[in-house]
Amino acid sequence: MATMKPRVRFAPSPTGYLHVGGARTALFNWLFARNQEGTFILRVEDTDAERNRPELVQGILNDLRWLGIEWDEGPFFQSDRLELYRGAASRLLNSGSAYPCFCPPAQYAGADAQEPGEGEPAAGLAARQRCPCRNLDSSQRESKIGQGLPYAIRFRVPESGTTGFHDDVFGEREVENAEIEDFVLQRSSGLPTYQLSVVVDDLAMGISHVIRGADHLSNTPKQVLLYRALGAPAPVFAHVPLILGPDRTRLSKRHGATSVGAYAEEGFLPEAFRNFLVLLGWSSGDDTELLDAGETIRRFSLASVSRTNAVFDRSKLEWFNVQYLQKLPIDALLPYVEQALRRAGLWRQEWAGPERPWLAHAVDLIRPRTRLLGDFTTWARAFFSDDFEYEPAAREKFWKDGRLRDMLEKLAAALGAAPEWDHDSCDRALRELAAAEGVKAGLLINATRVALVGRAVAPPLFETMVVLGRDRVLDRLRRALPVISAHRAPSP
RNA sequence: GGCGCCAUAGUGCAACGGUUAGCACGGCAGGCUUUCAAUCUGCAAAUCCGGGUUCGAUUCCCGGUGGCGCUACCA
Numbered sequence: 001m002a003t004m005k006p007r008v009r010f011a012p013s014p015t016g017y018l019h020v021g022g023a024r025t026a027l028f029n030w031l032f033a034r035n036q037e038g039t040f041i042l043r044v045e046d047t048d049a050e051r052n053r054p055e056l057v058q059g060i061l062n063d064l065r066w067l068g069i070e071w072d073e074g075p076f077f078q079s080d081r082l083e084l085y086r087g088a089a090s091r092l093l094n095s096g097s098a099y100p101c102f103c104p105p106a107q108y109a110g111a112d113a114q115e116p117g118e119g120e121p122a123a124g125l126a127a128r129q130r131c132p133c134r135n136l137d138s139s140q141r142e143s144k145i146g147q148g149l150p151y152a153i154r155f156r157v158p159e160s161g162t163t164g165f166h167d168d169v170f171g172e173r174e175v176e177n178a179e180i181e182d183f184v185l186q187r188s189s190g191l192p193t194y195q196l197s198v199v200v201d202d203l204a205m206g207i208s209h210v211i212r213g214a215d216h217l218s219n220t221p222k223q224v225l226l227y228r229a230l231g232a233p234a235p236v237f238a239h240v241p242l243i244l245g246p247d248r249t250r251l252s253k254r255h256g257a258t259s260v261g262a263y264a265e266e267g268f269l270p271e272a273f274r275n276f277l278v279l280l281g282w283s284s285g286d287d288t289e290l291l292d293a294g295e296t297i298r299r300f301s302l303a304s305v306s307r308t309n310a311v312f313d314r315s316k317l318e319w320f321n322v323q324y325l326q327k328l329p330i331d332a333l334l335p336y337v338e339q340a341l342r343r344a345g346l347w348r349q350e351w352a353g354p355e356r357p358w359l360a361h362a363v364d365l366i367r368p369r370t371r372l373l374g375d376f377t378t379w380a381r382a383f384f385s386d387d388f389e390y391e392p393a394a395r396e397k398f399w400k401d402g403r404l405r406d407m408l409e410k411l412a413a414a415l416g417a418a419p420e421w422d423h424d425s426c427d428r429a430l431r432e433l434a435a436a437e438g439v440k441a442g443l444l445i446n447a448t449r450v451a452l453v454g455r456a457v458a459p460p461l462f463e464t465m466v467v468l469g470r471d472r473v474l475d476r477l478r479r480a481l482p483v484i485s486a487h488r489a490p491s492p
Numbered sequence: 493g494g495c496g497c498c499a500u501a502g503u504g505c506a507a508c509g510g511u512u513a514g515c516a517c518g519g520c521a522g523g524c525u526u527u528c529a530a531u532c533u534g535c536a537a538a539u540c541c542g543g544g545u546u547c548g549a550u551u552c553c554c555g556g557u558g559g560c561g562c563u564a565c566c567a
Contacts, residue, residue, distance in 0.1 A: 011567090013566085013567050045567065047566095047567085048567070051566070101565085103565095105564085105565045152565050154565095170497075173496090173497095175495080175496075176495085179494080179563090180495095181563075184565045185565095186565080187565040189565075191565085193564090193565065193566080195567095197567095198567085213561095214498090214561070215560090215561055215562075215567090216561095216567085217496075217497065217561070217562080218495075218496060218562035218563075219567095239497095241560095242561075246502095246503085248559060249559090249560085250561090276504095279504065279516090280504070281504090281505095282505090283504085283505045283506070284505090285506090286515090287505085287506070287514075287516075288515095289504090289515080289516055289517090306498095306504095307498060308505095309497095309498070309559080309560060309561090310503090310504065310505090311502095312503090312504095313504060313517070315517060315518055316503070316504065316518075317517095319517055322530080326530070368528095368529055368530045368531090369529045369530075370529090371529095398527075441526075442525095445526045445527085446526065449526075449527065450527090455527090455528090456527055456528075457527060457528040457529075458527070458528070459527095459528085459529090460527090461526060
């Protein structure tokens with residue numbers, strides 16, 4: 001049999017933002033598609049009229065794009081395809097695979113809807129227990145329908161036998177049909193449930209591999225039954241383990257940031273986030289962890305997806321960010337920095353043009369000291385603007401020596417007279433002065449750094465001088481002199 | 493409660509019958525140095541418990557425990 005190119009899909013429902021678990025599922029689908037040269041489809045599952053929030057769709061799409069995930073087809077919306085599901089439901093009804101259920105909806109739809117607490121049995125139809133409507137004969141059904149009673153459509157699960165399927169991650173699965181309840185296909189509102197719409201769409205869209213969160217594993221047999229009733233072969237399934245919070249419970253708001261957009265705003269690079277995410281539940285096969293998108297695509301396979309839930313480890317995510325902040329080619333990094341500076345209102349137009357190389361140089365100087373993109377804005381204030389405060393702690397630490405004012409004045413003179421303005425001549429000027437004054441170079445270096453950027457923690461001095469330029473260095477030096485005196489004044 | 497899945501350092505992954513159980517993050521301690529980072533070196537740290545199977549179990553089987561999932565006219 002000729003192997004067909006696989007078709008996969010990511011199917012978010014717009015009831016919230018794109019969260020990290022969904023993002024990871026999308027990523028695995030996308031990686032699989034690219035690795036197999038298949039097709040990646042995006043489908044929005046918005047059949048829950050109550051919880052659906054259409055305004056969230058755009059954000060989900062943006063977050064996917066931010067991660068570098070591009071879809072080949074879609075986005076399709078299930079709300080546009082309701083006729084398809086209704087048609088399937090009535091076919092199932094006609095073939096006897098399903099039946100109308102006139103029971104009132106389970107009580108939990110109410111205002112104080114409660115998940116059953118721990119230890120308590122779930123309300124609603126217990127497993128194994130069949131709905132009485134299952135056994136209504138056709139005249140009884142007709143009469144109830146004739147009375148205008150609202151009804152849902154339930155699938156008639158076989159009472160014996162087993163249902164099995166293949167899962168590329170979890171292997172061969174098989175469950176007793178007796179354990180499967182007669183699940184609802186179509187609500188009394190006429191809207192399909194997930195179980196119906198997902199199968200109808202996966203079929204209609206020719207999905208060959210269903211890659212999704214392991215929370216769907218238990219419900220998969222229901223869908224397999226549906227495929228069978230619809231006369232179609234089931235696709236291959238691949239359930240990926242869940243991502244948990246540090247307390248090992250499902251990732252949720254109380255674990256802090258949980259939406260992808262929040263991480264983007266916090267200043268994580270999509271490259272770093274993607275790299276971190278793919279390593280949750282998958283490994284490259286060897287000890288390599290730093291993997292760019294291309295390499296990840298080359299190496300990805302469902303066979304090497306883990307079956308164990310993974311805990312989201314923020315500190316490792318930050319480490320990845322530091323790695324990418326440092327290793328990304330400067331041209332790839334600059335647009336992110338620009339975006340951060342713009343957002344902070346610190347962007348200057350000349351950096352897009354003639355001053356671009358200068359900006360690149362400055363960014364290169366400070367990038368080893370950043371963890372998040374926002375750190376660039378902190379540095380920008382000290383580097384790109386003369387209007388900064390001297391940190392009290394920095395003054396305290398490096399402006400102790402009583403002769404500093406005098407020495408910095410001499411330094412300004414020496415720098416002013418330096419024949420060249422580069423790292424080495426600045427270095428030489430300062431060290432010669434230190435020697436002449438009989439102090440360690442470090443003393444002067446640290447004091448000067450505070451004078452130039454106002455902070456104790458900053459990039460190496462001489463490179464900083466080069467980036468700032470001679471005029472600005474001399475200005476800032478002179479400006480610091482009275483402050484140094486003032487700083488000395490209070491102490492006897 | 494029922495059914496199911498999972499189980500290697502604190503965390504993420506390796507080892508898929510034979511290794512001193514490997515790597516990475518984090519932690520700790522050093523080196524480098526011009527502050528802080530980055531970087532380098534070293535250290536501590538794990539096979540959930542109990543039974544089998546086997547010459548030999550992290551690995552296979554059974555039981556227990558724990559975590560998670562499903563058990564909705566949510567997805």
